[in-house]
Amino acid sequence: MAKVAIRFLLNGSEKAEFVESGTTLLDVLREKLADFSPKGGCLQGTCGACSVLVDGEIRLACLTLAETCEGCTIETAGGLAKDGVLHPLQIAFADGFATQCGFCTGGMIVASKALLDRNPAPSREDVIEAISGNVCRCTGYEPIIGAVLAAARANSTNKA
Amino acid sequence: MSVTLETFTDIAAAAAALAAPGAAYLGGGSLLVRRANEGDVALTHYVRLADPALRAIEVCPGRVRIGAGVTMGEILRHPGLDFLGTAARLIGGPAIRNAATVGGNLYARAPYGDFAVALLALDAVVHLGGRSGERDVPVEDFLAKRGTAFAKAIVTAVSFAVPANGTFRFIKASRVRPKGLSVVTIAAVLDTRGGLISFARIALGCLADRPMRARAAETALIGRAQTPEGIAPALALALEGTTPITDAVASGWYRGAVLPVHLGRLLLADA
């Protein structure tokens, strides 16, 4: 099977791998780079558990070929905490009981980060739209919506 | 068995690779990579064209050209394409919109293909490239032959005349909000003169195996008032020529039953 070389920046550190052509980004992240924060839920684009940011845009790692990410900047939920300090979204999810089994959480946090990076003061409707591609079987969504709004408020208080 | 990817910069070379059995053109991959993940053994390699022209959006006075590789997310963010915002926004969630291309949407089977419904109402031209050179095909002909003559074509762009301000309308009825698959999708260009409808082009999604025009309804609207009474004859003809699809989202019967309701709402939205 043909192997191809790929390079990208994952959560700030340079990565270079030889992968089989046609491998998805999800397989490379999990199986080659041991970043288990994106999950393989459906592999069909419907659950959002595999959500990552590619050059700042939310993408589904299960439907994205690793080779199409050559030279890109990739961010996952696994890279959000810095020097042992959780990201405001992670704190808000934990404080707001927005995570139960945790399977959707990485994707939910990435989808929420994609929103807050563009829109630091979102409305409830903006949050619902931003996480509309992510399925949660546990929380009933309300705690997640609340956590994203709380993280946005915390961010603005910190900046004030 | 994994599916391998071949990337080309030359369209003729890409077209030659695409002609091989088991090859499929890779757009954003939201449907194609899913096929591979589902284990479709008929798919053996992806063919991709890395040409910046495919990612270009040109908005000239009167006409728009959108590269086949442009995504719904890019359309949504483009200031010159505001009128297409409603259509692009209703396709999948944010992550799907960042993958879903215009070219892929033209091939997407119902209940997908909402953007193709919009393109049909806009009477777009589909630009094809390949070994035998450039070719332009009206979107309606393209959709009719997308599974046969154009199954292995490479769509490079679509283009269409910009509809007069406020004349383009789009509605997608779905059971889940804000992201849901289509029960019916309707796009229309509707113009009035002196209080009467002077122009109507209506395209329907999920009412056949591909987006289709509602020609009988279009004709019945001309010269009529934009009122519930004025549009009633057109609504009565809305189902003419349709064969609504049955799937997990809705039965064909249900789709047929709700079509006139949604078409009525669309036509009277600002009346």
Ligand SMILES: Cc1cc2nc3c(=O)[nH]c(=O)nc-3n(C[C@H](O)[C@H](O)[C@H](O)COP(=O)(O)OP(=O)(O)OC[C@H]3O[C@@H](n4cnc5c(N)ncnc54)[C@H](O)[C@@H]3O)c2cc1C
């Ligand atoms: C969870 C989910 C939700 C979705 N929701 C919607 C929705 O609401 N509305 C909707 O319309 N669609 C929806 N889709 C379907 C799909 O995302 C879109 O139709 C999208 O536009 C397909 O484009 P793509 O670039 O991802 O296509 P791909 O998956 O790359 O390709 C699809 C097909 O088109 C062919 N193709 C792609 N580009 C070209 C080209 N330039 N020339 C020739 N052939 C080409 C491919 O060979 C393949 O056969 C959804 C999909 C998923 C997984």
Ligand code: FES
């Ligand atoms: S695993 Fe990618 S969307 Fe479900």
Ligand code: FES
């Ligand atoms: S916390 Fe279990 S799926 Fe969301």
